[in-house]
Amino acid sequence: MLPNSNNDISRNLKMIDFLKCELLNTIALLFETMIKGIKDRQELVAECLVNLLLATYTLGKRLGFDYETLDKKLQDKVKISILEEHHLEKWYGDLSELNQHISNHGK
Numbered sequence: 736m737l738p739n740s741n742n743d744i745s746r747n748l749k750m751i752d753f754l755k756c757e758l759l760n761t762i763a764l765l766f767e768t769m770i771k772g773i774k775d776r777q778e779l780v781a782e783c784l785v786n787l788l789l790a791t792y793t794l795g796k797r798l799g800f801d802y803e804t805l806d807k808k809l810q811d812k813v814k815i816s817i818l819e820e821h822h823l824e825k826w827y828g829d830l831s832e833l834n835q836h837i838s839n840h841g842k
Contacts, residue, residue, distance in 0.1 A: 754794040
């Protein structure tokens with residue numbers, strides 16, 4: 736084993752723990768923001784949602800998944816949910832719209 740590999744493993748584990756906390760803290764802030772009548776709430780909600788995406792993608796990377804794999808799994812999940820007539824699709828068409836966005840973004 737290389738001298739720095741234990742350090743790298745330890746640092747990676749610390750980052751995984753940090754990202755898990757980041758996810759939980761951001762979810763808590765999102766829920767709190769949605770409940771309270773905070774001025775400029777829209778901006779804070781958008782920021783929380785973006786932070787959740789950022790933390791999720793980077794946590795996946797730290798756990799050994801590349802971004803392309805996560806993108807592919809997301810697109811597969813969206814397609815399956817469309818076929819299974821998930822409520823978001825059935826009631827609003829959100830998943831078809833998301834699928835279109837993902838498809839256009841990947842080009």
